[in-house]
Amino acid sequence: MEQYVIKGGNPLVGEVEIAGAKNAALAILAAGIMTDDTVTIDNIPDVNDINVLLEAMRGIGANIHRVDRHTVEIKGNNVNDFSIDYDYIKKIRASYYLLGALLGKYKRAEVALPGGCNIGSRPIDQHLKGFRALGAEVEIEHGKIVAEAEKLRGTHMYFDVVSVGATINVMMAATMAEGTTILENVAKEPHVVDVANFLNSMGANIRGAGTDVIKIKGVNRLHGTEYSIIPDQIEAGTFMFAAAATRGDVTVLNVIPKHLEATAAKLVEIGCEVEEFDDAVRVVSKGNLKHTQVKTLPYPGFPTDMQPQMGVVLSLCEGTSTITESIFENRFKYLSELARMGAVNKVEGHSATIEGVKGFQGARVNALDLRAGAALCIAGLAAEGVTIIDDIVYIQRGYERFEEKMRSLGAVIEKVSSERELQKFMFRVS
Numbered sequence: 001m002e003q004y005v006i007k008g009g010n011p012l013v014g015e016v017e018i019a020g021a022k023n024a025a026l027a028i029l030a031a032g033i034m035t036d037d038t039v040t041i042d043n044i045p046d047v048n049d050i051n052v053l054l055e056a057m058r059g060i061g062a063n064i065h066r067v068d069r070h071t072v073e074i075k076g077n078n079v080n081d082f083s084i085d086y087d088y089i090k091k092i093r094a095s096y097y098l099l100g101a102l103l104g105k106y107k108r109a110e111v112a113l114p115g116g117c118n119i120g121s122r123p124i125d126q127h128l129k130g131f132r133a134l135g136a137e138v139e140i141e142h143g144k145i146v147a148e149a150e151k152l153r154g155t156h157m158y159f160d161v162v163s164v165g166a167t168i169n170v171m172m173a174a175t176m177a178e179g180t181t182i183l184e185n186v187a188k189e190p191h192v193v194d195v196a197n198f199l200n201s202m203g204a205n206i207r208g209a210g211t212d213v214i215k216i217k218g219v220n221r222l223h224g225t226e227y228s229i230i231p232d233q234i235e236a237g238t239f240m241f242a243a244a245a246t247r248g249d250v251t252v253l254n255v256i257p258k259h260l261e262a263t264a265a266k267l268v269e270i271g272c273e274v275e276e277f278d279d280a281v282r283v284v285s286k287g288n289l290k291h292t293q294v295k296t297l298p299y300p301g302f303p304t305d306m307q308p309q310m311g312v313v314l315s316l317c318e319g320t321s322t323i324t325e326s327i328f329e330n331r332f333k334y335l336s337e338l339a340r341m342g343a344v345n346k347v348e349g350h351s352a353t354i355e356g357v358k359g360f361q362g363a364r365v366n367a368l369d370l371r372a373g374a375a376l377c378i379a380g381l382a383a384e385g386v387t388i389i390d391d392i393v394y395i396q397r398g399y400e401r402f403e404e405k406m407r408s409l410g411a412v413i414e415k416v417s418s419e420r421e422l423q424k425f426m427f428r429v430s
């Protein structure tokens, strides 16, 4: 089992290149099977979740050619199976984007029903509501969602909760429905816009992505395209918070600063300097950091995927901070791991109270999930002594070359896979 081992205490300093957005890429790759022509997608992050999705797509007959580390060609003309197994869904929930893609193009899809996960129960009722509104029959049979339709018809629907996944899935299916679909109370995340732009580049007619209402005029067919994925705002934010926690000076390159506004605003509030450039953001952290309040909200609010990283930084701020998590019910588990490193916090329902401490001490902790894992690495980088992170497979799901990028900024971090490697690291840093 691989672990990260970190010797904390070095301020992170330098520049780091941000990869393409994982969450945009997952949906865009799935949508790539909606045409028989070749689709070339660039700026794909090389992370485990993407590789699992590509396997699932191969499994239904799509031709997938990896042109290079960040570029994939998809040809969906040989798709001959409309069923996605539980094995894929278990590894990566977002395989459910193949539901919208297959239903849109072939009017039939069977995808294993995703269960809960480490951050909450994660229902998908809004996805199903949308498919039904488009005229599909949707049943749950033997653990699978089975959706089919003779034809999909444009509809006018209102989402009961703002959901990134449901917005994207229903938008994909509606792209090839007859007539016009109006989707209200949709998610406005940058990756929703990216998926809409991608579909439009294939000949879809989608307007309004990035606002509360998306209008889709159905088309009969989609054609090939070449497309480049937007930068990953969460990876960028993770490095920005790592700079804050280690009292460093980090510039994240290849970003869209507009997508990072909520994150940047919180860093300024606690006392960091944040400088924006055309496609870069610099964070400088010196002097004492101050407490604040944070509430996670759908975009353009503060992202839930940055909440654990924020919790780590707030633990190092003077005074009492509060975090309210309004998206996922179970996203404070990392705070108990952080307490093992000397943090002081208390969770009550959807809120956490954090008392600032002078510093963390290295300890052995568990990654728990993707963003919690990244947050605990940040804590390790700021801590005195050595931190060992277990279950780093979660981190590798969503961060490309995580430890290499951290090392390029001066972090002392290694991936180890045996006691011997661990002891070698300990010897080296002692």
Ligand code: UD1
Pocket (backbone or CB within 6 Å): 023, 024, 026, 094, 120, 121, 122, 123, 124, 125, 126, 127, 128, 161, 162, 163, 164, 165, 166, 187, 303, 304, 305, 326, 327, 328
């Ligand atoms: C996506 C992101 C995830 C991020 C989340 C919120 C991907 C692959 N994942 O997840 O990293 O944390 O957005 O920004 O893009 N809900 C329902 N019914 C539904 C769907 C969602 O009640 O049918 C609820 C969820 O339980 C949650 C809220 O809506 O409370 C938002 O979830 P959603 O935006 O759908 O998250 P995902 O798309 O799963």
